[in-house]
Amino acid sequence: MMEPGTYDNLDVEIELKNRTEQDNIYETLQHGTGELADKTTPSPKKCTPLLFWCTLVNSILIGLLIIAVSVSLYMCINVSKASNSKESMVSVALNVENIKKDLEKSTSGLNDLQAVTGELNATCKDGLLDLSNKFAALEKQINELDQETEKKTQTVAFNVMDSYSITGNGAMKFSKIVLNEGDSYDNDTGIFTAPIDGIYQFNAHICIKKGVQSVNYYIKVGDNSIVTGEFFVPDEANDAKCTSFSAAALVRKGENVRVGGMSFSELDRQNDDLSSFSGILIRAA
Incomplete structure (x- = not known):
């Protein structure tokens, strides 16, 4: 039988022994690992000329391969673009052809429109000319109607008295104008000038001095007498007659009318025996 404290020493010894064995194993493993590393790690090789040229050739071949691939890709892209360009050119050509056809149609339509426009212009021109002629004729008719209306509504009348002389052509002149509507009687010449064609009525009244046996008288239009006569004064008359x-x-318009036929010395000019001459437009002709 063991004494107390013997177990404790035994445990210490066992633990020391175990640690020693572990240390030995660790060293053994380290040593083995180092040898294995020395065996597996290759030693650096020397660079020979053959290896250099092989490496250079490989690099050149790789570069050429890259260039060839790049060229192939470039050509493929250009072919694709050329194909697209060709298709675009074909499309443009078709569009140009379509535009050309549309232009031809438009030109044809424009020619037709110009022809129709020409016909319409000719028709309108003829119509306007005809309308212009009709307006001119209508305007002429209106002017004629205005003239006729003016003639019908125009007032022409005169009345003069107190003869004071007889002109060389035998027209009796009067000093007093009672009426001269239309300003057709000229007091300086003793002549009435017709302003328009028409039917006129003319009247004359003459007073002869006492002792004059007879006088001639007339009313003339131009050189034609419309009334003429001779007046005899009785011998036994005590005053003017x-x-x-x-x-x-x-x-007619422009013709002259006058009264005359006697000498001025035969006319009486007393206040109650005044000669006179008058006329009036009855109707425009």
Whole structure:
């Protein structure tokens, strides 16, 4: 039988022994690993000329291969672009052809439109000319109607009295104008000038001095008498004697009308025995 404390020493010895064995194993493993490393690690080789040239050739071949691949890719891309360009050119050519056809159609339509426009212009021109002629004719008719209306509504009348002389052509002149509507009677010449064609009525009244046996008288249109006569004064007359005469006549525009036939010395000019001459437009002709 063991004494107390003997077990404790035994445990210490066992533990020391185990540690020693572990250390030996660790060293053995380390040593083995080092030898294995020395055996497996190759020693550096020397660079020979053959290896250099082989490496250079390989590099060149790789570069050529890269260039060949690049060229092939470039050609493929260009072929693709050329194909696309060709298709685009074909498409453009088709579009140009279509545009050309459309232009031809438009040109044809424009020619047709110009032809129709020419016909319409000719028609319109003829129509406008005809319309212009009709307007001119209508304007002429309106002017004629205006003239006719003016003639029908125009007032022409005169009345003069108190004879004071007789002109060289035998026209009696009067000093007092009572009426001269239309300003057709000329007091300086004693002549009435017709302003328009028409039917006129003319009247004359003459007073002859006492002691004159007879006088001639007339009313003339131009050189034609429309009334003429001779007036006899009675021998037993104590004062001047008067007579009246009248006539209607067609007088054209511009013709002259006058009264006369006697000498001025035969006329009486007393206040109650005044000669006179008058006329009036009855109707325009």
